[in-house]
Amino acid sequence: MHDEIPIRKIIHVDMDAFFASVEQLDNPDLHGKPVAVGGSSDRGVVSAASYEARKFGVRSAMSSVVARKLCPDLIFVKSNFERYKEVSQKIRKIFLEYTDKVEPLSLDEAYLDVTENKKGYPSASLIAKEIRQKIFEQTGLTASAGISINKFIAKVASDINKPNGQKTIGPEEVLDFLENLDIRKFYGVGKVTQEKMYNLGIFTGKDLKNKSLEYLTETFGKSGAYYYYVVRGIHKSEVKPNRIRKSLGAERTFFENISSEIFMLERLQNIADEIERRLKKSKVAGKTITLKIKYSDFTLQTRSKTLPYFISDKALILEIVKELLFQEKVSNSVRLLGISLSNLNTEKKKTASKKETVSVQLSFDF
Template sequence: MSKHFFERKIIHVDMDAFYASVEQLDNPDLRGKPIAVGGGGKRGVVSAASYEARVFGVRSAMSGAQAQRLCPELIFVKTNFTRYKECSQQIREIFYEYTDKVEPLSLDEAYLDVTENKKGNPSATLIAKEIREKIKAKTGLNASAGISINKFIAKVASDINKPNGQKTINPEEVIPFLETLDIRKFYGIGKVTAEKMYLHGIFTGNDLKSKSLEYLEEHFGKSGTYYYHIVRGIHNSEVKPHRTRKSLGAERTFSENITSELFMMERLEHIAEEIERRLEKSNVAGKTVTLKIKYSDFTLQTRSKTLPYYLRKKEVILETAKELLYQDDMKNSVRLLGISLSNLNTEDRPKAKPSLKKEIAVQLKFEF
């Protein structure tokens, strides 16, 4: 990796077991115990698990029944998104004390570009430490952080010393770090892709680096180009403070599987009402309606239709969803229905003019 380029100072802040930690913070009786947020009942799904529960193998997106089998002492707690958003807002206020270049990924994690920051602090490592200490003081919650020259490496680094820790990958350490990194720890390489890479003799970053661009594109398609660059420390995506919403939707999982289309329409009406509220709150509208159907055997099906005009009212959304529902026969009983709107009018709105300030590619000695 050439030293002659503009090196950014990127921090990835990731809250530790955020939803579960908030619940343990608010209820002292839950501290030190294995808890799962959501997931209660035979149809539930775990939204988050405390570290005490993770020891038993409990993970987010796992069914509540499976989680209970893994950890019989598991305590299920209902989600409280109002409270989680409140904590998230407090955390973001701290981020903005240091930089306006903040890109939230979710309620509990964000990228920060502190190359130039409001504190005039040249050390991204010290900034990350200060931010974590302020989060703890203000909210009582622990955060971990990764610090490096781009978003990809900062994201990977934030996992290394979890929970309640941080890791800095200095510019000169990037290549050695990536070469020895287990391929499963590369952000963007999931379980299925990792297993495919094993078949090609790719177990570490060094193995991945040994493969040519042509080889990776041949065996991994367009993603091969991404893998070729990230293992060389190349990831030019900037921190985007204003992320344009691409879609908006809502879904419901049912306590019992349903087969009656009449019952489905009743559920879809409630979902359409919720979407209308969200559209009005966000002041957006969309042209493409997508109906999501998850069957009792957990197979997933989506059906979409794009209209020539923007939708915002529940009546039109519902009518389109109804048309999609009757578009094809149901292959099984249904456990989940969802509606989403994409092709939003946010994509038609004029974008801010780019800054005239140029990034001059010079060799910089950065203090991380």
């Protein structure tokens, strides 16, 4: 017996170069100039880049040294998360005027389910246009949007007419759109998977669609089933207004590399303080503790341990972290350390889902 997939009206709203745009808004001298939010030191990392900077190839998560080489006129601005949160809350209020089904992904993007909405509007495209207009009027910032029958397609669509644009993929367009889509634009396909798919002759959605469920599961594990269904327009994930936190962590990048485990433990103590504070604030605890180590050559290592019980106490966290740190010798000097807790007591067990198929109503007003 096949389940019928409900056709929803989903909007994915994504602010345009959010952090950098807020900085340009607050400081008119930065308007129209290449701006990078983040540290300008040799050890700094770009958190966000304005569109003017992106033209030079500057991207988030890029080292500041590389960014400056690509764009010698790049202006670095320190991040101001309190300000970004303040603007984000204004934007969230606009979303809530239309629907309570709002799922924030971060400060600058969210999913909205407007199948039934507070305004009683039949068109999701018009709602997206109105929301973008209100965001601009109330904050001076631009946003882009994607509108479609599920979260996956809406997210892919929001990238198409960036910046300051929107794209609707109506129910009758979904299958053609997905077949013609370059595989690297599929949300959830990273660089490694992209290369793997290219090597297997999978370049577009159509190529992906030609592969059986068995083949994709064998080749890509659990993700194989996800790829099999999304390319057929099937993505049952609902917009979840209260997203369940799956992990909580903190990390520090050091001004100078450290090679002594004693110094590392000192830094890890400070990180554990921060973790405990955040766990108490969120009223959560976790079973899996992960130590993250980034070496001076940028190679990354994680070491984890899962306990049979939940913990949130700093002393217990540190005890496990210490054990993980001395599990094997730290092979190089270290530039970053992090601790995270996952397997939290907020997670619910997922029930096994039945086989999925899609039923598309062509007369749907988008």
